Amino acid sequence: MTDDPIRIIIADDNAKVRFALKVFIELFEDFQLIGEACDGSQAVELCQELQPDLVLMDLIMPQMDGVAATGIICERFPNTKILVLTSSIDYELITKAMNAGADGYLFKHVTIDVLEEAIRSTVS
Template identity: 40%
Template sequence: MLDSDCPVRVLIVDDHPMMRDGLRSTIELENDMCVIGEAIDGAQAIELFATLSPDVTLLDLQMPNIDGLQALTVIRKRWPGASVIVFTIYPGDARVTQALTLGATSYLLKSAGRNEIIGAIREAAAGRQVIATEISSELEAYHGAAVLTVRELSVLRLVKEGMSNRLIAESLFISEDTVKSHMKSILMKLGASDRTHAVTIAARRGFIDP
């Protein structure tokens, strides 16, 4: 099918060749859609979006150089009407909320079936949102939950690296008492029993990378 004759023109953005191949094969089985380009990172995604003007972009989050969220930010700023489906292995209410806040049209997991992917592309092309069922349930479960501050996230990332309170304090140029205060707040907000538990919960919910 020629691009000019294709009702739904799709740009695939993913750094894994096998994932791109699988998505392209799935999409091109449909008579009303086609793949017009493939990007391996956020920088190439922005470049191809500018030249190809796709109807829908399937965008991975974890990529080298410029990641998915950075690319999403740029694309939605330059082209406010862009339809972007975040397509990732990562669930988590915080990560999903961030992507939707930045302008993602929909949020799907890579475990989604063929019909779900194709349906989401058609919905996105029509300007409608699709959120994976399991993600919707998590968003509902944590609706209104406390959000970690920028400083708390900085502390938690260093906890994940195995740093002690003293080393965290030195790294962030704050006192150990301040670190302890941040940790107390983090544990309370996440409902965690200890530091390790806090890191596990934060990674699952998308506050920090796994």
């Protein structure tokens, strides 16, 4: 890993979740929030524009869900990693996201330490 920050996009339709993740990202000097999306289509557009290292992707969103967005991002931007963050316990949906190319998944109630480690290991 270089000295460059880990460039992150948050994709979640819940503004409170996006805010909490933004506060989390700001705790680490080597994490950089470069964009926020409230649906999957915005996430795809931001990936095209900003070329992040990582997208923190919710699965259940309007317009385009996280599974569809994950598939498109993984196909078009193979260097961008996808870490699914979901509150859904629908393992079929999680499996679809993993099959679409997600690099891992966590439930939203994880601790700060677990999320930090997941981000670091996903991009390394």
